[in-house]
Amino acid sequence: MYQFFVDPSQIQGRQIIITGGDVNHIKNVLRMKPGEEIAVSNGLDGREYRCGIEEIGEKQVRCSLRFIKEEGVELPVRVTLFQGLPKADKMEWIVQKMVELGVHAIVPVETKRSVVKLDGKKALAKAERWQSIAEAAAKQSRRRIVPQVGEVCSFTEALNQAAGMDVKLIPYELSEGMARTRRLIEAVKPGQQVAVFIGPEGGFEESEIDRAREAGFEAVTLGRRILRTETAGLVVMAWLSYHQES
DSSP: OOEEEOOGGGEETTEEEEOTHHHHIIIIISOOOTTOEEEEEOBSSOOEEEEEEEEEOSSOEEEEEEEEEOSOOSOSSEEEEEEEOOSTTHHHHHHHHHHHHTOSEEEEEEOTTOOOOOOHHHHHHHHHHHHHHHHHHHHHTTOSBOOEEOOOEEHHHHHHHHTTOSEEEEEOTTOOOHHHHHHHHHTOOTTOEEEEEEOOTTOOOHHHHHHHHHTTOEEEOOOSSOOOHHHHHHHHHHHHHHHHHO
16 A cells, blocks of 8 residues: 655645645556545654545545554654765665664764765755655655654764763774673663764764763674674664564
8 A cells, every 4th residue: 555645734634635746656657546545644643544535636636534543653762863974875775774664863964084075055955865765765664754864964963962862872893792782772661762873984983982972872882793884773773673663
């Protein structure tokens, strides 16, 4: 079944109106017809609105609500990935996969070893592209929310954003003790907010790790092998998902 996201204002009682690019997708790509059932989410309340297509127009698709599916598909913890800016198009892949795994939000971070530097119009264009990928991944994985991809920020700004979060993890290649990593992952409780900092290619400088520790972060190991920047966050997210959903 196909899922689409709408603004809460487009859910009016038992009538739901779909507009924008999804109209063309429904009409000309999927070639759907009146009577077919689709799933709609407003990206906020965690509900799935199951509805039937009533009318397909040029600028909107009108649907009627059949029932609301309440059971949650979101993780019971809110994980924010603070991702050191990687090279090339790796960030697009990271956004897609992290959304599939259940991340709540993603914040791109410029660190000392970040090769990529974004500013002005280029940063805005990248942010729009990443948000579009997040929405597509949320649709594909039947998420009830669209994770927000924040603006590119500095390492200091990222630490400030994470200040109020309950659990703060920063994988670091010089850390040791998988048993400790496991204990920290297993200690995460439903309802908590989790910050995960991932370095770019080349990792974090020692001074950044020191600053993170001073801010309450736990430096952890992800195993004996060195992982790429696009892999490390997925590992942490997978472990958290397994623990929270098992």
